[in-house]
Amino acid sequence: MKEKDAWTLNGYLVLILILALLGTGIALLIKLNLFGIVLLVVGCILITGIQVVQPNRAYAVTFFGSYIGTIREPGFWFTLPFSLRKKVSLRVRNFNSKTLKVNDIEGNPIEIAAVVVFRVVDTAKAIFDVDKYEQFVEIQSETALRHVASRYPYDSFEHSESGYFLRGNGEEIAHELAQELQQRLSLAGVEVSEARLTHLAYSTEIAGAMLQRQQASAILAARQIIVDGAVGMVQMAIDRLEKENVVVLDEERKAAMINNLLVAIVSDRSAQPVINTGSLY
Incomplete structure (x- = not known):
């Protein structure tokens, strides 16, 4: 599934048309002309196609089970009547992971947490390719954080120049975490802007020994x-x-x-x- 633009018309022009149809229909009914009922029904049908789009929001439009496109442009729009529209936020958002307990590559238990900055760039993937993309982002972020943390030692006591370690290479670890997250979250149409470690420490049961x-x-x-x-x-x-x-x-x-x-x-x-x-x- 890939996002595409939905069919839209200027909502103000359609609103004027709707008001004209309703007014004409009411006037004909007063004159006992049954054609007024037809105009009223048409006007009520057209009303269902009116949609207001706020800035940094989008609406994915489906018509009888078929995805017909997304309305991204802010404003007052008219689209297919009787269509369903699901709102998606396009704002940049933060996700603060829980403090996870992970074993580093040497088997030492550590506590680690991160913040992930992301936003939706493909509404079709976010809605139709995954179930509840917000939860998908949370689960995949914690999974990626565990995977990255388990690939490096917390600290390097003997050969720190031979490779990365979590305590001394925060920038490199954060960059790798962001890359892995982008690979995982591209399925959901999500773009990762940044990923940073917010907490890193030995677990309490070994903190004293590691300090010594x-x-x-x-x-x-x-x-x-x-x-x-x-x-x-x-x-x-x-x-x-x-x-x-x-x-x-x-x-x-x-x-x-x-x-x-x-x-x-x-x-x-x-x-x-x-x-x-x-x-x-």
């Missing part, structure tokens, strides 16, 4: 930076002492100096200096 894991990962990452910097500083100090011939160190004394420098730099507490007043050896 995040803290541990942050500490390890910080320690790695400190150690890398300390090794560079020690290497620079040894090379400079040897280059400028400040002191000549054997391997044992060099190892001791490296140990002392690393302890002083890496330690969480301030190092206590020890003054050596004797010979280094």
Whole structure:
């Protein structure tokens, strides 16, 4: 089913014709002319074809079970008498999904929710190809959200540069969700303008453990930076002492100096200096 334009006429012209028929019919009946009944019946039949269309609304017209088109243009219109007209809103609408509990690709239970911005672009598909397109949008939105969330980890603790994850790639995940929704909802004549995550968190039963894991990962990452910097500083100090011939160190004394420098730099507490007043050896 595909939307098409319905047959219409200017409603004001038809209204004038209807009033003329009714007035003439009444006048003939007063004169006891039976032709007035015919004019009254014709006028009453034409009245059933009058339709007022508000902005951002459309009416799908069916005539004895056949779809004859859609009236989209706002105004006062006349279409086929005795036809049925079903109203469809063309406004942009939001759908806020419920907070869903989903397992990510690593099996961790997470809570996730999204908002979907959509509008109807094909009234024929929205009415005739699916049953209650509003519910269809809701169900398919939650299904797509579950599917996308289950394809990625909530967070990446080791190799974050190797792929997307839900917490750090919100824009990419939202774009993929919008694309999948458009594929699912095109059957209902619905266009998805935007899809955004509105809630993302670990489930309560594992939130505490995952927080400790995040803290541990942050500490390890910080320690790695400190150690890398300390090794560079020690290497620079040894090379400079040897280059400028400040002191000549054997391997044992060099190892001791490296140990002392690393302890002083890496330690969480301030190092206590020890003054050596004797010979280094």
